Amino acid sequence: MSKFKKKSSLHVPEVSTASLPDIVFMLLFFFMTVTVMKNTELKVHNELPNASELKKLEKKDRIIEIHIGKPSSRYENIVGVEPRIQLNDKFADLSEVAPHVLSEIQSKPEHLRAFVTISLKVDKRANMGLISDVKQELRKVNALKINYTTYEGDAFKNLD
Amino acid sequence: MARREGAPEVSAGSMADIAFLLLIFFLVTTTIETDAGLDRMLPPMEPPEDDVVIKQKNILQVIVNRSGQLLVDDELTDLKALRLKAMDFLDNNGDGTCTYCKGKKNVESSDNPAKAIISLKNDRETKYSTYITVQNELVGAYNDLRDREAQRLFGQDFTEMEATYLDQQTPPSEKEKLKEKVKQIQDLFPQKLSEAETSSN
Numbered sequence: 498m499s500k501f502k503k504k505s506s507l508h509v510p511e512v513s514t515a516s517l518p519d520i521v522f523m524l525l526f527f528f529m530t531v532t533v534m535k536n537t538e539l540k541v542h543n544e545l546p547n548a549s550e551l552k553k554l555e556k557k558d559r560i561i562e563i564h565i566g567k568p569s570s571r572y573e574n575i576v577g578v579e580p581r582i583q584l585n586d587k588f589a590d591l592s593e594v595a596p597h598v599l600s601e602i603q604s605k606p607e608h609l610r611a612f613v614t615i616s617l618k619v620d621k622r623a624n625m626g627l628i629s630d631v632k633q634e635l636r637k638v639n640a641l642k643i644n645y646t647t648y649e650g651d652a653f654k655n656l657d
Numbered sequence: 658m659a660r661r662e663g664a665p666e667v668s669a670g671s672m673a674d675i676a677f678l679l680l681i682f683f684l685v686t687t688t689i690e691t692d693a694g695l696d697r698m699l700p701p702m703e704p705p706e707d708d709v710v711i712k713q714k715n716i717l718q719v720i721v722n723r724s725g726q727l728l729v730d731d732e733l734t735d736l737k738a739l740r741l742k743a744m745d746f747l748d749n750n751g752d753g754t755c756t757y758c759k760g761k762k763n764v765e766s767s768d769n770p771a772k773a774i775i776s777l778k779n780d781r782e783t784k785y786s787t788y789i790t791v792q793n794e795l796v797g798a799y800n801d802l803r804d805r806e807a808q809r810l811f812g813q814d815f816t817e818m819e820a821t822y823l824d825q826q827t828p829p830s831e832k833e834k835l836k837e838k839v840k841q842i843q844d845l846f847p848q849k850l851s852e853a854e855t856s857s858n
Binding site: 514517518521522524525528529531532546547548549550551552553554555556560614616617619620621622623624625626628629632635636637639640641642643644645646647649652653655656 | 669673692695697700736787788789792797816819
């Protein structure tokens, strides 16, 4: 009897790990569903500025992105160091912006076309000249709703 | 003969390991991003048919030069003072028709919020970061004033109301209720922010 007692006091009951795969699968499915695989590779530096008066861009299906910034070091010897426009996954000239936007709008379902927003993801070191040109191009094709996409933060940090 | 009794069981012991592996892969590749930024409307290409004459006092001219200096109504201004200046201008109530304004009623400044226009002009060499800061401050001026009115009328911040209104998770019944309130506040201080064409010199 004394032998039995001793044994039971020594052993801590083991935690069952049988449900571990289930838990892990649950997490897995969560991440699988929220993951958005990016099919475009960023070819320009894209460090967005900070702003505090933000509005969220909730609905992804009506957004057209335009990246602007200095080419990454990898592409420097091909396209130079001046800020460039990137549409989808390639560098583009200013003249290509309008056709690109038009074709993107065309590819959206009809009921969304009126709500298309252009998200301008511009590197904070870029100059306004190029951006003004892009805005002018957007006006030409009547894509007037734009969003200067930024990080959330103190806007005065931009000035450093 | 014992072999033929049913298929041999597959060990599920490594299932957790496989799942972990996948989990870690998705954890690493996931970027949960909700983009956010400053919404702007560009002016249409065609100029309006009838030219509207706008009094000079109803325009607050903001010019950003290439080195990031700020000229507000021909006065060199610090970026930090821009928000207050814009708020003073919008809230001025020069002709006394705006019942909710708390401005100084300066006859030299804007008549009422509905007429007040902020015109933003920048140089081609202006840094984008500076431009965004200026935009942010101007939007902030509008938001601060709208927040004040929303607090007075509904006891709630305007920015909060708008965020709930735009949120996809908000039920439609609540959205309907918010829609009118948001519209009402927006009409009290309509956002009239014009982006003039860039000067090249």
